[in-house]
Amino acid sequence: MSNFKSDLDWLQEKQKERAKEVPSEKIEVLKLTLRRLPKLESIRLDGASVVGRTLKRSTQGADWYQLWMRASHIFSLVVTAMAQSGTSVKRLDVYREIPRCCIPSGHITSYASSLGTKQLEMMCERLESLNLSMSTEIRSSLNTEEPDQNTVHEHEGDNDDEKTLYSEDESELSKPEDGYLSPGDPRAILSRETPGITRFLMTAPALRELDLSFRNALGYEMSDSYDRIIGSIAHETNFPMLE
Structure with a gap:
C-alpha cells in the first residue's frame, strides 16, 4: 500500500508539472539538441502509459482520447524543432507499431501548413522511410469545439519489452458522444x-x-477522407526510388 501511495503522489506531481509545460520552451530544448545532430539516421516516436515511477503499460487499454491528443502534441513539438533546427532524418517512425495510437489527419495538415516550404524540404530531403499511424478526425476537445492545448496524459517513453497486438474489435470506439465526429461533420472531412x-x-x-x-475513428463506415489522402499522394507526389 505504501508503494501505491508513493506512486500515486509521484504521478500527481508529474501531472502538475505537465500542466505547466510551455510548448515553446520544449521546442527550444529540442532545437538546441538537434542542431548538434543535423543529420540523423532515425527518429522513432514511441509511447506507453505511465502508471508509476518504474511501471509502464501498453497503450492497448489506455484512454484513447487523451493518448491521441498527447501523441499529436509530441509529434508537433518534434516536427517543429526539426524544421527550425534544420535537422534531416533518413527514417521517421510515428507511432506505427504502438497499439491504438494515432495522429488525426487534420492535425498533420495543421502542422504541415505552419511550416515553410524550405523548412519542409530541408527536413525531408534525406527521408528514405516513413512509417505513420493516422486516424480520421476527432474533436480536439470533448467539452468544446475549440482545440484544448492543455489536454495531456502520462504517455511517453520506450517499452520494448512489452509487445501487444492491435485490437481488431473497435466497437467500443463507435460512439460519437465519446469524442468522434459524425461522417457528415465538416471537420471529419479533409x-x-x-x-x-x-x-x-x-x-x-x-x-x-x-x-x-x-x-477509422468515426466508428461508422469509412468517410472519403482516406480516399482523398491516397488520391492526393498518388497524383501530387513522385518517388522515383520507391521500393
Missing part, C-alpha cells in the same frame, strides 16, 4: 487544400519506403 501528409511527402524525393496505417 479540406480541399492539399492534405498535410501529402505536403510532407512532396518534399521527400529520396523516399524508398512508405508505410501508412489508417484507423
